[in-house]
Amino acid sequence: MSVSLWCEEVEDEQSRERGQAEAPAQGHTGGPSQVRAAWDPTVSGHRVIQRLLHVEERYIPSTLYVALIQRDPERREELAKWALEVCCECGCDEAVFPLSVSLLDRFLSASLSVPVSPYCLAAGCILIASKLTECDNVTADTLCAAAEYSFQPSNLRDMERVILATLRWDTAAVTPQDFLPHFLASVEQSGVWEGGESEERLSTLRRHSDTLAAMCVCDSRFLGAPPSLVAAASLNCALRGLGDKGPSQLALMSEVLAELCQTDLVVLQCYSEMIEYGLHQRLRSGLQQAPTEKGEEVENERAGTPTDMREIDF
Secondary structure, eight states: OOOOOOOOOEEOHHHHHHHHHHHHHHTSSOOOOOEEOOOOGGGOSHHHHHHHHHHHGGGSOOHHHHHHHHHSOHHHHHHHHHHHHHHHHTTOOTTHHHHHHHHHHHHHHHHOSOOSOHHHHHHHHHHHHHHHHOSSOOOHHHHHHHTTTSSOHHHHHHHHHHHHHHTTTOOOOOOHHHHHHHHHHHHHHTTOSTTOOOHHHHHHHHHHHHHHHHHHHHOGGGTTSOHHHHHHHHHHHHHHHHOOSOHHHHHHHHHHHHHHTTOOHHHHHHHHHHHHHHHHHHHHHHHHHSOOOTTOOOOOSOOOOOSSGGGSOO
């Protein structure tokens, strides 16, 4: 086995586009960019999945908090949607949003009380998540501007200290996005896909899965569900949404995903149907908001998964 120490990091495409867009405003040709390491197959596989499954239980909110939120979910979903909008506007990495909402839920689960400024709490969670996952993190001034200066940077830094103290600095939570690349690689290596899959299709499948997982983070009905189950159900729905596999292949893929997340196949199918139902609700609400001619019928067939989370009306 040959071992090479050659640096194979590549510039992130999203960061490159953002840097080119920001360059004229900043008055120079180069923009901020993030350098990503290439996918390493040696840090994937069943060993890594088993470790993640073992750790994920520590970051699930308490049963009492889940019951309270599901009884009155509007406020929590409002904060989650605001965090999603801020992360999209700032061009954050896809791991920032689910981690920030996980920090938000764990803080509220530990304190069972909402601070004076809930948006300051959500901004503090975004700030911590950005520092953990990105090289060029979101600034406090940017978050204050996103909240229309309802709080000051000094208030945000104080809130950051309160969050860290409450969570005892245990902030590297496990999210569905942590499982998705490992599940996708394991399904690809399982031999279910005959003839293999193209890089473009795998990239599309990953984007669709990220979109559905982000939708689940916003939806309080999935609060308390293990991140592995949410990731497996999101990937399962994304596979169905592409519509290029037969029923037998989809059934085999569902069995592989259920085995990977160590759950019953019926449970995985139940959560997959919940995701599809939630997706239909959001797509219908988006169609109802758009002007339609009299007598126009809305198609009720299952829609394909959107390629970007911003295409869903959260």
